Amino acid sequence: xxxxxxxxxxxxxxxxxxxxxxxxxxxxxxxxxxxxxxxxxxxxxxxxxxxxxxxxxxxxxxxxxxxxxxxxxxxxxxxxxxxxxxxxxxxxxxxxxxxxxxxxxxxxxxxxxxxxxxxxxxxxxxxxxxxxxxxxxxxxxxxxxxxxxxxxxxxxxxxxxxxxxxxxxxxxxxxxxxxxxxxxxxxxxxxxxxxxxxxxxxxxxxxxxxxxxxxxxxxxxxxxxxxxxxxxxxxxxxxxxxxxxxxxxxxxxxxxxxxxxxxxxxxxxxxxxxxxxxxxxxxxxxxxxxxxxxxxxxxxxxxxxxxxxxxxxxxxxxxxxxxxxxxxxxxxxxxxxxxxxxxxxxxxxxxxxxxxxxxxxxxxxxxxxxxxxxxxxxxxxxxxxxxxxxxxxxxxxxxxxxxxxxxxxxxxxxxxxxxxxxxxxxxxxxxxxxxxxxxxxxxxxxxxxxxxxxxxxxxxxxxxxxxxxxxxxxxxxxxxxxxxxxxxxxxxxxxxxxxxxxxxxxxxxxxxxxxxxxxxxxxxxxxxxxxxxxxxxxxxxxxxxxxxxxxxxxxxxxxxxxxxxxxxxxxxxxxxxxxxxxxxxxxxxxxxxxxxxxxxxxxxxxxxxxxxxxxxxxxxxxxxxxxxxxxxxxxxxxxxxxxxxxxxxxxxxxxxxxxxxxxxxxxxxxxxxxxxxxxxxxxxxxxxxxxxxxxxxxxxxxxxxxxxxxxxxxxxxxxxxxxxxxxxxxxxxxxxxxxxxxxxxxxxxxxxxxxxxxxxxxxxxxxxxxxxxxxxxxxxxxxxxxxxxxxxxxxxxxxxxxxxxxxxxxxxxxxxxxxxxxxxxxxxxxxxxxxxxxxxxxxxx
Numbered sequence: 001x002x003x004x005x006x007x008x009x010x011x012x013x014x015x016x017x018x019x020x021x022x023x024x025x026x027x028x029x030x031x032x033x034x035x036x037x038x039x040x041x042x043x044x045x046x047x048x049x050x051x052x053x054x055x056x057x058x059x060x061x062x063x064x065x066x067x068x069x070x071x072x073x074x075x076x077x078x079x080x081x082x083x084x085x086x087x088x089x090x091x092x093x094x095x096x097x098x099x100x101x102x103x104x105x106x107x108x109x110x111x112x113x114x115x116x117x118x119x120x121x122x123x124x125x126x127x128x129x130x131x132x133x134x135x136x137x138x139x140x141x142x143x144x145x146x147x148x149x150x151x152x153x154x155x156x157x158x159x160x161x162x163x164x165x166x167x168x169x170x171x172x173x174x175x176x177x178x179x180x181x182x183x184x185x186x187x188x189x190x191x192x193x194x195x196x197x198x199x200x201x202x203x204x205x206x207x208x209x210x211x212x213x214x215x216x217x218x219x220x221x222x223x224x225x226x227x228x229x230x231x232x233x234x235x236x237x238x239x240x241x242x243x244x245x246x247x248x249x250x251x252x253x254x255x256x257x258x259x260x261x262x263x264x265x266x267x268x269x270x271x272x273x274x275x276x277x278x279x280x281x282x283x284x285x286x287x288x289x290x291x292x293x294x295x296x297x298x299x300x301x302x303x304x305x306x307x308x309x310x311x312x313x314x315x316x317x318x319x320x321x322x323x324x325x326x327x328x329x330x331x332x333x334x335x336x337x338x339x340x341x342x343x344x345x346x347x348x349x350x351x352x353x354x355x356x357x358x359x360x361x362x363x364x365x366x367x368x369x370x371x372x373x374x375x376x377x378x379x380x381x382x383x384x385x386x387x388x389x390x391x392x393x394x395x396x397x398x399x400x401x402x403x404x405x406x407x408x409x410x411x412x413x414x415x416x417x418x419x420x421x422x423x424x425x426x427x428x429x430x431x432x433x434x435x436x437x438x439x440x441x442x443x444x445x446x447x448x449x450x451x452x453x454x455x456x457x458x459x460x461x462x463x464x465x466x467x468x469x470x471x472x473x474x475x476x477x478x479x480x481x482x483x484x485x486x487x488x489x490x491x492x493x494x495x496x497x498x499x500x501x502x503x504x505x506x507x508x509x510x511x512x513x514x515x516x517x518x519x520x521x522x523x524x525x526x527x528x529x530x531x532x533x534x535x536x537x538x539x540x541x542x543x544x545x546x547x548x549x550x551x552x553x554x555x556x557x558x559x560x561x562x563x564x565x566x567x568x569x570x571x572x573x574x575x576x577x578x579x580x581x582x583x584x585x586x587x588x589x590x591x592x593x594x595x596x597x598x599x600x601x602x603x604x605x606x607x608x609x610x611x612x613x614x615x616x617x618x619x620x621x622x623x624x625x626x627x628x629x630x631x632x633x634x635x636x637x638x639x640x641x642x643x644x645x646x647x648x649x650x651x652x653x654x655x656x657x658x659x660x661x662x663x664x665x666x667x668x669x670x671x672x673x674x675x676x677x678x679x680x681x682x683x684x685x686x687x688x689x690x691x692x693x694x695x696x697x698x699x700x701x702x703x704x705x706x707x708x709x710x711x712x713x714x715x716x717x718x719x720x721x722x723x724x725x726x727x728x729x730x731x732x733x734x735x736x737x738x739x740x741x742x743x744x745x746x747x748x749x750x751x752x753x754x755x756x757x758x759x760x761x762x763x764x765x766x767x768x769x770x771x772x773x774x775x776x777x778x779x780x781x782x783x784x785x786x787x788x789x790x791x792x793x794x795x796x797x798x799x800x801x802x803x804x805x806x807x808x809x810x811x812x813x814x815x816x817x818x819x820x821x822x823x824x825x826x827x828x829x830x831x832x833x834x835x836x837x838x839x840x841x842x843x844x845x
Contacts (some may be wrong), residue, residue, distance in 0.1 A: 005211060016782075050319050060347045068777070069098045070099055077118065080107075081109060082115060091109050092845065093107040093109075094123065102516065103411050104123040107120045112242075123292065124291040133161060133297050133745075134304065141154060147316060151169045151181055155168065155169050156184040158268065158298060159302065160182070160749065161294055161297055161301065161745075162282055162290050162295075164266060164288065165185070165189055166186070166189055167185075169183065170279045171278040179195070179276070180196075195433040209242055210276055210279065213269075215245075215299040217295060219288065221262055221263050221264060221265065232481050246405065261285055263286040263287050263288070264284040266295075267282065268301075269306075270302065270305065271306050273310060280302060304579070324355040328489065331351050348432055358420075358435055361373060361375065363432050365430045366431075373435070376409075376416050380408075388431055392423065395494075396420065396422055396490045397420070398419070398486075398487055400479045400481040401479075402416065402417060413476075415438070416436075416437065417439070419435055420490055422490050424494075424497050579609035581607060581610075582607075583603065586622055600640050601635070605645035608645065608653055608714075609711040609712050609784075610705075610709060610710060611685075611709045613709055617685045620681060628674065628711050632663075634660060637661070638661060639659060639663075639698065640659070642656075642658045642660070643655070647710065652705060652710065653704070653707075654704055656701070657703075659700070660697060661698070665695060665699055666696075678692060682705060687690075688706050689703065722805075729844065733782075735761050738763050738773055738784065739782060740763055740782065741798055742785075743787060758839060758840060758843065762779075769790065769793055769797050776805070781802075782807070785812055786810070786811050786812065788812070794822070796823075799811070799822075799827070809827070811827060811830065811840060812829070812834060813829060
């Protein structure tokens with residue numbers, strides 16, 4: 001089982017005058033273990049040790065390390081030991097020459113009590129730069145916008161660096177049960193996403209070990225462990241292998257993995273706040289050992305991932321509490337204005353449920369009951385209120401298993417397994433109660449329940465499916481627990497409502513007087529606005545009368561102008577009389593013309609937000625411009641209108657209107673009210689500028705809205721009408737199977753994302769010609785994107801095979817190779833770096 005370059009370590013670090021200790025042996029077949037005191041190191045490294053040294057392991061005791069390791073190797077080991085800090089510290093050496101004429105080794109050293117433990121395995125040169133790789137992986141994590149995407153991306157990155165067939169993110173709950181919350185799979189592999197299992201699947205001692213030794217690998221499930229020689233040292237003490245990289249694992253765990261068909265396993269602990277949050281659990285369906293550098297990179301990534309996860313969880317908890325407290329503050333302020341809302345059970349329950357997620361709620365106020373969502377009936381709810389009066393004592397009460405304290409609740413535990421109750425009066429009788437349904441209602445088995453498995457001597461219990469069934473029995477009748485943050489919010493609600501009740505009882509008359517004053521002010525403001533609106537409509541009627549030739553024309557024109565004002569007002573009120581988007585104003589005015597071809601209007605500009613003071617005025621101007629263009633200008637024919645806008649240095653809004661391709665234009669012979677609106681509204685109402693030129697090729701207009709009417713630029717991109725009659729299919733690969741050949745993992749991951757965004761149903765990646773050809777034999781591809789230069793080879797053979805089978809393909813290159821020289825004239829080429837926009841352009845041409 002040993003490598004030809006195996007070494008027998010049996011020496012000391014200082015001198016040869018101390019008492020020797022015990023010899024240790026191989027723990028797993030891919031590496032070698034050495035136990036060391038401050039002075040001595042001894043080891044048995046393989047079954048053929050006699051052939052290597054001419055002596056058996058027991059005859060090696062007391063021999064100096066210099067018999068087996070070069071002076072440089074000893075020096076490197078001593079240096080690592082010198083910098084070791086902390087009780088569970090581990091130091092590593094990569095590609096270390098331990099003998100003058102032997103191969104290089106990757107070495108790990110740590111301490112156990114007064115022993116140094118040195119583990120060595122033959123070095124593998126894979127060209128991996130762990131630091132650069134981890135940095136790129138962390139950058140991708142940073143770009144995720146929510147927790148689900150963060151966990152999924154973490155699984156993808158671990159799979160990318162380890163190459164395992166399946167990578168799962170396990171998360172432990174408060175009861176230490178586990179759930180697969182994210183996974184990354186080799187295509188065709190059965191999904192375990194959503195799988196749950198009981199806490200008993202990972203014993204307490206194993207959890208402690210996961211906290212101490214955050215990285216574990218089993219290179220070959222079928223390997224036979226090799227015992228230590230001897231098992232006890234001269235003091236009768238066994239070696240503590242907790243931090244050992246090469247140690248064997250429990251045969252029960254091996255059986256569990258065999259029952260799953262796993263050939264190799266790797267785990268990385270996820271530790272948050274000093275506690276075991278979960279694990280990266282990696283499975284491969286044949287023996288596999290990533291290089292020492294790859295494992296070190298994966299371990300480092302796991303540590304950084306844990307820190308980032310802790311930061312995100314804290315930020316999400318803080319954001320949740322902030323949002324919930326805003327809801328609570330709004331609730332308190334509303335009740336303070338109108339204490340009769342405390343009697344409105346439906347309203348009260350809905351507002352509280354906005355702050356604390358729940359599946360249903362019930363409110364009990366002065367004997368009146370209101371129920372909504374997943375909730376028990378009124379008789380059952382009355383029994384719950386009776387329980388709360390006995391156990392809550394006027395405090396927030398929460399449980400994730402109501403049937404544990406109220407046995408009759410088992411009859412409806414599927415819809416109301418857990419409750420959190422908030423007293424809403426000073427006496428313990430009135431409550432808002434939120435219900436959470438049984439966890440099993442939302443749990444699905446992710447695998448194939450009919451899949452046959454072969455069980456080991458411990459029976460079918462050691463399979464994911466049976467673990468799931470055991471978990472299901474364990475959690476039956478329980479809900480997702482109420483978090484500490486949710487309990488704090490509930491307590492804040494309780495205290496706030498009690499405070500409001502006390503304040504109301506002391507200041508009822510004063511609050512009524514203030515409410516009356518506010519009502520009078522509101523009425524006065526409403527009266528003022530109504531008068532202004534009536535005056536504006538009166539002016540529109542008066543001025544429109546001069547434009548109309550017939551009664552029907554008058555009615556139609558007046559109706560359109562009033563509708564334009566109404567649409568603008570709707571946009572402002574939809575945003576609670578706050579800033580509104582210019583793009584929405586223009587789009588709505590375009591949509592007012594049922595016959596208007598929207599692909600003849602091109603919009604270009606930043607996402608400007610306008611103050612309400614300018615919105616109505618600009619709405620009328622755009623309405624009149626759009627009306628004239630549809631009646632007499634470019635939009636009456638096959639022309640085009642281009643509307644562009646930007647902000648100048650002082651923040652003023654500049655709008656340019658250009659018509660082209662329509663009928664010949666001449667200046668109107670008479671000035672109607674529409675022309676007056678266009679030319680005078682912005683200067684008069686907003687203090688801006690308006691210029692309009694009637695050129696033969698089409699109307700051109702320029703408007704300037706002063707900066708005081710501009711609220712700013714929104715962060716999100718605008719949506720605009722397409723520029724021209726042609727439209728581009730945003731998902732040209734919809735439902736297709738795509739091959740991506742790329743030798744850089746990071747570029748491949750980006751390429752996968754872009755291809756999926758363009759509709760690809762399945763993306764298979766390959767980094768070499770051989771892997772690409774194998775993938776072509778196994779899958780029916782519709783399209784392939786080939787990185788032309790694959791390091792030591794090119795993808796020309798893959799392209800030839802694709803062409804032979806009639807599969808569309810394109811090249812991607814960053815070197816500017818003369819691809820035509822390889823016989824691929826006319827094949828589309830994508831220049832690196834590329835993104836989704838470049839891919840879409842390539843696929844659309």
